[in-house]
Amino acid sequence: MTSTLREPVTLQGRIRTELQKLHDAHLHISPRxxxxxxxxxxxxxxxxxxxxxxxxxLGFADHPFLKERAAQYLQRWGAGAGAVRTIAGTLQIHEDFETQLAAFKHTGSALVLQSGFTTNQGVLGTLLQEGDLVVSDELNHASIIDGLRLAKATKKVYRHKDLTDLRRVLDENPTDGLIMVVTDGVFxxxxxxxxxxxxxxxxxxxGAVxxxxxxxGSGxxxxxxxxxxxxxxLQDAPDVLQIGTLSKAWGVVGGYAAGPADLRDLLINRARPFLFSTGHPPAVVGALSAAIDLVQQExxxxxxxxxxxxxxKAELHRLGFDTFxxxxxITxxxxxxxxxxxxxxxxxxxRGVFAVGLGFPTVPKGLARIRNIVTAEHTQDDLERALNAYEAVGREMGVIGG
Ligand SMILES: Cc1ncc(COP(=O)(O)O)c(C=O)c1O
Structure with a gap:
């Protein structure tokens, strides 16, 4: 018997092939x-x-109030948590911050995980079982999509914000298991x-949650x-689960699930990113606790x-741009x-404006865009400078008239 010899796949070959695919599809990214x-x-x-x-x-990422508290916690509690939270990595400040967050959210409790991404993985992976149905908006974030990959439930997608389609999917997939509708708050x-x-x-x-x-939407x-x-x-509705991130408006990093105490208890025991990955370092906890204080105090x-x-937005419209x-x-x-x-x-x-272009597959074909995010920290002068640049570039490229 003759065996067909083929070149073994090498690590170098794999890396080169994958990079080439990205370049060929114009999807290769080099972060600024x-x-x-x-x-x-x-x-x-x-x-x-x-x-x-x-x-x-909110302009919190480099805010002095957050940085000062981060420095205090670093000095007092050290550089790292030293273990996963369930073994020896839960410091008093982790629990205190979760109590503070739950009070802010008006929920019985809150659990903080490493990031918004891992929170979706942990919570969806924990709550959904075989025989359940989960129905997800087609434009939900990648971390939800990956979280759902971990769940054994039947997974269905409904058209973006389309309640008729959501009803169709719910009608077509009856189950005695848990039914969950999943949506981003803000897309x-x-x-x-x-x-x-x-x-x-x-x-x-x-009967779905x-x-x-x-x-x-947080912050x-x-x-x-x-x-x-x-x-x-809807904050008092027991059938609405509040998941979010601490990495965006709150200026630092982390994700949370806010809800009743027994949800927290279950996640502590089952959510794999919580069980198998080290908790936040004290400086992160300090900055986050300062962020929640700051938004309430000032x-x-x-x-x-x-x-x-x-x-x-109004000025972009006046210039003739489509903000969809x-x-x-998010504009x-x-x-x-x-x-x-x-x-x-x-x-x-x-022209001195940093705004990122996004194309397929991040957004649908033909709807490539620049995503602008306005913050509380921008001055009128910043925004006018950006609008002047938009006007000039839009005219040069024939995107707006004049
Ligand atoms: C809807 C949504 N969920 C989750 C995440 C992930 O959050 P984090 O950056 O904290 O991992 C993002 C961030 O891109 C997001 O937009």
Whole structure:
């Protein structure tokens, strides 16, 4: 018998092939490097730029109040947690912060995990079992999609914010198991808000619970930034799960699940990222506790965020740009083809504005865009500088008239 000899796959070969695929599909990314802190104005490629690319909604990432508390916790509690939380890595400050977060969210308890990404993996992976049905908005974040890959439930997708389609999916997939509808609170690419009151009402007709990933609603919507669930007055609903991140408006890193004490207890015992990955270092906990204090002690952050958002959107519309129905500080400007969006992003950077172009598969084909995120920290001057650059680039490229 003759054996067919083939070249064994080498590590080098694998890496080269995969990179080539990315280049061929124009999907290869090289992150821009910030040469100054994460602020409304920063430095890139040696140039001062207005930063419209971050998720730093409230301007907390480099806020002195957070940095001071982080430094205090670092000095008092050390550099690291030293173990996973369930073994020896739960410090008093971890528990205190979770109590503070639960009080802020008006929930019985809260559990903090390493990131928003791992929170979706941990919570979805824990709650969903074989025989359950989970129905997910088609534009939900990648971490939800990956979290659902870990769940053994039947998984279905409904068209973006389409309640008729959601009803169809629920009708077509009856089960005696747990039924869960999963949605982002605010959608990260379009900046639109989930119609949560309607989703929850529909879910209830089918005895389903609603899981809200509020990564982009926390710190942005609801009283003092309590999030999308509060924005819709649903914080006391036992069938609405509040999941979110501490990495965006709150300026640091982490994810949370806020709900009744027994949810926390179950997640501590079952959520794999919680069980098998080290807890946050003290400086992170300190900065986060300061962020929640700051938004309650000193008003004005959300007001500035929303004033800036309204001004920026209105001016973009006046110039003739399409912001795709965005309702929040996430403000996409649609360019159509990916190459056009990437070229516009390059030209904006040359004019001192940092805003990132996004194409397929991050957003649908033909809807490539630049995603702008306005923050509370931007001044009128920053926004006017950005708008002037947009106007010039839009005209040069024939995206707007004049
Ligand atoms: C909806 C949504 N969920 C989760 C995440 C992940 O959050 P984190 O950056 O804390 O891992 C993001 C961030 O991109 C997000 O937009």
């Amino acid at each position: 490097v910030l040469e100054a802190p994460q602020r409304a104005r920063t430095r890139i490629l040696g140039r001062d730029v207005v930063n419209l690319a971050s998720n730093n909604y 990260s690419m379009d900046g639109d808000i989930a119609p949560l009151a309607d989703i929850v009402a529909l879910a209830r007709e089918y 609603t899981y809200v990933d509020d990564a982009h 942005v919507l609801g009283e003092q930034g309590r999030g999308t669930v509060h924005h819709f007055g 008003g004005g952050f959300m007001e500035r965020l929303w004033d800036n958002t309204r001004f920026f 129905g965005s309702e929040t500080p 996409p400007v649609i360019f159509g083809e990916a190459e056009t969006a990437f070229e516009a992003s390059r030209r904006l950077l040359e």
